[in-house]
Amino acid sequence: MQTGLPKFHSIFSVDCVVFGFEDGVLKILLVERNEEPFNGWWALPGFFVQHDEGIDYAAERILYELTGLRDIYMEQLYTFGDVNRHPEGRVITVAYYAMIRLSGKNELHPTSNIVKKAFWHPIADLPKLGFDHTEIFEKSLDKIKRKISYQPIAFELLPEKFTLTQLQNVYEAILNKKLDKRNFRKKMLNYGILKELDEKQRGVSFRAAALYKFDRRKYAKLFQKELSFMKD
Amino acid sequence: MQTGLPKFHSIFSVDCVVFGFEDGVLKILLVERNEEPFNGWWALPGFFVQHDEGIDYAAERILYELTGLRDIYMEQLYTFGDVNRHPEGRVITVAYYAMIRLSGKNELHPTSNIVKKAFWHPIADLPKLGFDHTEIFEKSLDKIKRKISYQPIAFELLPEKFTLTQLQNVYEAILNKKLDKRNFRKKMLNYGILKELDEKQRGVSFRAAALYKFDRRKYAKLFQKELSFMKD
Numbered sequence: 372m373q374t375g376l377p378k379f380h381s382i383f384s385v386d387c388v389v390f391g392f393e394d395g396v397l398k399i400l401l402v403e404r405n406e407e408p409f410n411g412w413w414a415l416p417g418f419f420v421q422h423d424e425g426i427d428y429a430a431e432r433i434l435y436e437l438t439g440l441r442d443i444y445m446e447q448l449y450t451f452g453d454v455n456r457h458p459e460g461r462v463i464t465v466a467y468y469a470m471i472r473l474s475g476k477n478e479l480h481p482t483s484n485i486v487k488k489a490f491w492h493p494i495a496d497l498p499k500l501g502f503d504h505t506e507i508f509e510k511s512l513d514k515i516k517r518k519i520s521y522q523p524i525a526f527e528l529l530p531e532k533f534t535l536t537q538l539q540n541v542y543e544a545i546l547n548k549k550l551d552k553r554n555f556r557k558k559m560l561n562y563g564i565l566k567e568l569d570e571k572q573r574g575v576s577f578r579a580a581a582l583y584k585f586d587r588r589k590y591a592k593l594f595q596k597e598l599s600f601m602k603d
Numbered sequence: 604m605q606t607g608l609p610k611f612h613s614i615f616s617v618d619c620v621v622f623g624f625e626d627g628v629l630k631i632l633l634v635e636r637n638e639e640p641f642n643g644w645w646a647l648p649g650f651f652v653q654h655d656e657g658i659d660y661a662a663e664r665i666l667y668e669l670t671g672l673r674d675i676y677m678e679q680l681y682t683f684g685d686v687n688r689h690p691e692g693r694v695i696t697v698a699y700y701a702m703i704r705l706s707g708k709n710e711l712h713p714t715s716n717i718v719k720k721a722f723w724h725p726i727a728d729l730p731k732l733g734f735d736h737t738e739i740f741e742k743s744l745d746k747i748k749r750k751i752s753y754q755p756i757a758f759e760l761l762p763e764k765f766t767l768t769q770l771q772n773v774y775e776a777i778l779n780k781k782l783d784k785r786n787f788r789k790k791m792l793n794y795g796i797l798k799e800l801d802e803k804q805r806g807v808s809f810r811a812a813a814l815y816k817f818d819r820r821k822y823a824k825l826f827q828k829e830l831s832f833m834k835d
Contacts, residue, residue: 383695
């Protein structure tokens, strides 16, 4: 290695994997690209970092410009730097991910001219995405699959008050398997991290289900006691 | 955002945080840089990615050239992309980290002319490092602090056979606090993931301590049973 060699410069981008949960279905935020040669491609919201912005800031800006979403807490997932990952030359990308509650507040209004539209798509029947975005999506799904085993991330996707069926749906969607209803409820209630409310589900006339809240204080205690090797 | 704008190109680097454990002390692998304007700086082993190599490959190559270590399993830690993190312009860096057993096999023989030498330094009295490498080191230490709560990473730092005192030393070094000896041993033995061997520590004439091995099969079971929310 010589220090005098000309330094290789790469184009640098960010890509955002935003999960949302609605009506029992786990969805991901996609855009339809507008510009050639990618016109019509479906992809994760992502674009190039500018010379005067940090990468975390770039991720927020680009998510906002391409989808209209803002104030989303995103974490770094992984950096993808294979030589041939982008058709237009060497582009190294940092992927970010987030999980959010879907509600009327999450309207999508892209302001960038590089996308035709932004939309939510169920992960269950996701078509092949542009670039290596299918790989990025799969890596983020792996991440939340592992994370759901030791952190209460399911609650980030649910409304503040939820039924046990909704909670089970989140787990089933992330783990991509059916769980036994009795067993799931027993385990979940045994953890002692759910607070049953004096309210029932609305809008159902018959056998309205009980609503629950997540008890953060009890979760923190459980985590310290059971999930930790070495807290005194 | 305009698609026609010239695309910003950044220099791209990797930095490696390698932890090693020896004689009860947790250490980190450093280099002394050789070239101006960084002559004499202490830093993490790291340098620029080439145009024709993936970033994972670059991390392995650079660790080998700057320290002589190879075949080290490194994982991505985080990507640092602040605008002003490097004194010579915009350099975005992917940090990798690893934990290894230190032994006679880990001799350090840099082949690159950008370093004077490579060496292990105790983390307990680490001086300020060049660039933002102190920040990168601290982020990696946070990572293993969190990880030690739910994964048996302490065993990656120990020889295959170890005493309970050595094991406690690893936890104390990573968590940066003294642990109660009786309590530590009780907890550790209760997990059932240690196998006591029919051997004693060598080279001590009086009260040689028992040697233990880590039982991966039992750990996997424990992890599934206790640390997981939703494995059936």
